[in-house]
Amino acid sequence: MMDILTLENISYCYDDKRLALDNVSASFRAGERIAILGNNGAGKSTFFQCCNGLLRPSSGKIFYKGALLGRSKRELLALRQGIGLVFQDPDSQIIAGSVESEISFGPMNLRLPQADVAKRVDQALEQMHLDGYAERAPQYLSGGEKKRVTIADILAMQPELIMLDEPTASLDPENVAALERTLAKLSNQGIAIVIATHDVDFAYKVAERALVFAGGKIIADDDICEIFAAESILTAANLKPPLVYEAFKALRSKFNLDLAMPRSIEELCACIERI
Amino acid sequence: MFIDILAQKSRLRRVNTVFKICATIILLIIAVTASHYAVGMLLAVLLAVLTIAIGGLRLREYMTALALPLGFLLAGSLALLFELSPQPNGILSVQIFSSWLSISEDSLARATLVASRALGAVSCLICLSLSTPMPALIGALRRMHCPELVIDLMYLIYRYIFILLLIHHDMRLAARSRLGFRDYKTSIRATAAIYTNLLSRSYLFASKNFDAMESRCYDTGIRFLERK
């Protein structure tokens, strides 16, 4: 399958002293679910902003659907239409005075007819469990509600690849579960999902592949199970394996199991049943 | 942002905004050109009843919104009420050094007329702002062919008022919870720090916000969905 986005040897520095991204390469295919892991300040948000054409890398190349990304406005608009970015801080993303108009901002910029915009807005509201919020003013919403609005913002633009920066940071467990379902559905439709997160349990459940950032470099890019199996990567990035993973590993060594690695508590319980 | 919250919950919110703006302008003209003080009084009462009975606001909320402009209005008309004259004349006179401060029939009539005109006008504007959330107002101005740039600025300013208030509020709370306002000296220092911080934060914020708009394909002109 063709890569949607490919980055080749990207570097970026905010000030001249230190590289925030240091010679980073990666590529994302349609329908893939990828977790971006790494410490605070490892460069995850910077990486996202480069992928979206908001920051211009000081060196390196970006390919969008096989074509080299230039500087023209037309190319940037096409890139941003295909690649949606949900910001880490909802307040820096929200600009409108009501939830409905906020979600309509992106589709309106795509110059779609009113009826299509209305349909997309309704759909996004439903996907993020925001029915009944359409006329609420964003300034009077809670942190988690704002986060859901910003995710709905991007869903309404129907991109081919969605980048979410800390999507679960302020969500309650029920909304995390709902987000998992929404992401699974999108991924089945062939939309690539890239999630930067510190919540390894969430990442382990949702993603199949993981990129590990440390000090602006990608130190690993592999199947997520392999990443959690590699002691050296975990120590280099100060990561801790997910609970389900650890629990299953303990069970496996005790009972000599020959079962596939479970991804969620439910799957783990099913494994325990079979012992 | 008391007025904003009231406007969001008014039942008159759904009435066509362009109609509301036009009605306000017409009433405003009637109010300021009135030649009898009863017109302004009548308008004030009618609009208050409209906002409270049909809009569904509480009398206390309406009065709180009206209190500030009303205060200015009274202070202004008091100044008009008195005139300085060499001899005592009119209804009431007070001697100040060698001249008299007096209220004449004339000045009384003039002050009541001006006050009632102003009261009518203020009621019109308060009624509009308590029945129309700002975004609806801006959307209607666009339909009335206000320049694009002005509209964009209005949307952004509206959003930023809340952001700055929120940041300011949070920083004050955070400073207070760390005993930043325990005495006069620390209060001064905390206040200075908060305002310096607010300035740099708002710069940073504006650039972040613009990035977010660009990432959603913002090109020219902020546009939102407007449902019929």
Ligand SMILES: Nc1ncnc2c1ncn2[C@@H]1O[C@H](COP(=O)(O)OP(=O)(O)OP(=O)(O)O)[C@@H](O)[C@H]1O
């Ligand atoms: N606007 C900026 N100006 C200067 N330096 C910055 C700026 N934004 C980020 N940095 C620096 O760049 C590095 C990478 O930051 P980035 O925001 O990408 O980290 P992150 O991986 O997203 O961290 P977190 O998990 O905390 O969100 C950090 O060391 C940070 O201090």
Ligand SMILES: [Mg+2]
């Ligand atoms: Mg970040």
